Amino acid sequence: MKRVNPKLITVPLEFKIACTIYKLDIQEVLQIFINHVTLYDSICPFYNEGFSEATRPINIYVRSDRKKVKESKALLHCNDLAVNCIKGIVELAKKKTGQCRVKRKKSLFYVDSLHQIMKRTYVPSDTIYLDENTPLHLTKNYSVLCELHNRYPKEYLEHFMNMVSLADFHARLGLNMDHTNLLMVLFMKIANGFDRDSSEILQLTDMELDFYERLEELRLEIYNIRDLGERTAVLKDFYLSHYQQINP
């Protein structure tokens, strides 16, 4: 079994490329993701923008690794209390009346309790570091969801980042394929201004302007490439070379 270094967060290249192209700050994107992973939304069957895109894939992710579906180590000692808290949240989530925003806020009462009673096993602190100068603040919801499923905080973050590929997204878009990758949908929402101040007027260099112009042309030119893999490869190369020009 590979030893996981829980402190070292690996930011995949494709993610860096995507953030570069949309001129996003990695820390900001990750923080928005963290802020939208909640216990309430992992149970609530209704759609809530941002929250569903962040939380549902995490649900799928924790269930995908059969070996790890064990009882929460952090909550073992207080099983009854934990179960009651979760029951409380389930009741709130399944209620058909009431605004989701309000119900999510009410669920914080239970999340708070879980956060207090859990024995910190995988989440020693509510702050983790991307690098020594870049902290990420873990919400109580996030921390509880980590301990609940015996996962380190970085695991959810890395899963999110691993699902982000601009080349794949744009290739599928051009071929009119469905977006089933919710985490990529979330990323694009953030790129388009979700939950952040995107009113700042961007100063683009000549090289960047050339790139965006060429990007528009390229996306039209590849109309004749109908194979998803080939199309993705063309875009991937193009985005990579742009990234390498900016970050030599």
Add this chain to the structure above:
Amino acid sequence: MLCTIYQIKPELLIQQFVDQVSFPGFYSNPNGSSKWATYFFLNFLDREESKYEVDRELENHYLSIFNSTLLKLVKMGGDNAIPESAGRKVMNDWLKAVLADRTRYITDNL
């Protein structure tokens, strides 16, 4: 309005455009000066899906042949006319297949 100011016969402009839309022409020489007409066409295909219909199976099949034909010939270098006319042949085959498919629908129902 622009045509009046610049004293251009609209039909001339449109004819110019129509003459320059060409997959073989464009893909054998993507940097040519008449690329804009094809870009316009491709943009239309990209954005106005509700305004046209195409048999995707045939499209995928023939575009794939088109691509590999052009790729092979463009790589060999030299005159653009060779890949262009090879591409034109593929387009003609595609047209025949599309027409055959459409008339078959009619004749099948007789």
